[in-house]
Amino acid sequence: MRILKPLAFGAALLAAASAHAAPLTASQIMTQFNSVVTGDFSTSSDVEGRLVANNISHGATFYNNPSNVASAFSAVNAITIGSNGGGNINNGGSVNFISSNAGHFNLNGSGGSIKQGVPAFAMSDFSTPLNTLEAQLAGMANANGSLNAADPNNFTFNLTGNASSTSVFNLTTSQLGAAANINFAGTAKTVVINVRYDGAVGAHGEKAFTINGNFNDNSHLGNHIIWNFVDTTAVNFRGWYGAVLAGTSDVSAGSAMNGFLYAKDFLGNGELHDRPFQGALPVPEPSGWAMMGVGLAGLALVRRRKSAEKFAETV
Numbered sequence: 001m002r003i004l005k006p007l008a009f010g011a012a013l014l015a016a017a018s019a020h021a022a023p024l025t026a027s028q029i030m031t032q033f034n035s036v037v038t039g040d041f042s043t044s045s046d047v048e049g050r051l052v053a054n055n056i057s058h059g060a061t062f063y064n065n066p067s068n069v070a071s072a073f074s075a076v077n078a079i080t081i082g083s084n085g086g087g088n089i090n091n092g093g094s095v096n097f098i099s100s101n102a103g104h105f106n107l108n109g110s111g112g113s114i115k116q117g118v119p120a121f122a123m124s125d126f127s128t129p130l131n132t133l134e135a136q137l138a139g140m141a142n143a144n145g146s147l148n149a150a151d152p153n154n155f156t157f158n159l160t161g162n163a164s165s166t167s168v169f170n171l172t173t174s175q176l177g178a179a180a181n182i183n184f185a186g187t188a189k190t191v192v193i194n195v196r197y198d199g200a201v202g203a204h205g206e207k208a209f210t211i212n213g214n215f216n217d218n219s220h221l222g223n224h225i226i227w228n229f230v231d232t233t234a235v236n237f238r239g240w241y242g243a244v245l246a247g248t249s250d251v252s253a254g255s256a257m258n259g260f261l262y263a264k265d266f267l268g269n270g271e272l273h274d275r276p277f278q279g280a281l282p283v284p285e286p287s288g289w290a291m292m293g294v295g296l297a298g299l300a301l302v303r304r305r306k307s308a309e310k311f312a313e314t315v
Contacts, residue, residue, distance in 0.1 A: 031050025
């Protein structure tokens with residue numbers, strides 16, 4: 001007869017659970033990270049804040065001007081890192097990889113290290129809450145604002161709410177593409193701008209969009225704006241402000257992007273500046289503790305099943 005050790009088995013399960021990063025909500029991701037890229041990340045410019053990517057194929061300087069938002073994650077987090085994916089890691093930042101690391105990193109500052117799976121994570125830990133947020137925002141109707149698009153040199157989002165309200169705009173890529181100078185007038189806690197593609201679709205379903213407008217953020221609302229690119233497959237930016245949700249798109253940038261970026265792939269010569277989102281998401285989202293509870297409940301179920309199987313083997 002074999003002797004069961006349920007306590008040891010349970011401890012092993014809990015240890016495995018604790019090794020994996022605690023689930024983050026979309027708002028936590030948008031404040032703790034500078035960018036999340038579910039595919040390939042390649043840059044020749046600085047990335048100021050934390051990065052998480054499926055594969056880093058080319059890197060430069062990371063974590064050179066991070067915000068002070070605390071996180072369990074490292075400066076650079078990737079499933080795989082290619083031979084050209086290394087670079088400088090400033091301010092004592094660390095590198096965390098899951099599967100493989102062929103890059104060379106210069107760790108500048110005290111405390112930096114290269115670790116594998118500390119903490120463990122999967123790209124779905126980030127893409128699932130962010131994809132859910134994209135869909136929720138895309139379903140919102142216009143609110144607390146009006147768009148003046150008559151003059152492309154004074155393309156203005158007029159915010160008609162107050163400092164605690166949410167303004168929502170729904171527009172097309174043709175409308176945004178016609179803007180020469182982008183302005184915001186008024187105030188809001190959060191500005192949601194859903195952008196839908198209405199141009200020619202490529203032979204393979206491509207919905208590529210290039211932004212030519214100049215956006216200087218003279219109103220200093222950048223940290224409160226969410227640009228939600230609902231259905232594009234590629235977006236090319238010039239200097240930009242605000243959180244960008246473009247989970248279905250290959251994103252490129254010719255100059256600095258100021259704010260959080262979520263993309264399928266990123267290829268950019270422009271810097272990514274760490275500007276944490278400071279608005280309030282206008283949609284409900286599950287808490288990290290609630291998602292952790294679901295995971296632990298699943299572990300408990302597995303534990304009970306395995307214990308029952310072992311017990312059956314002893315009788």
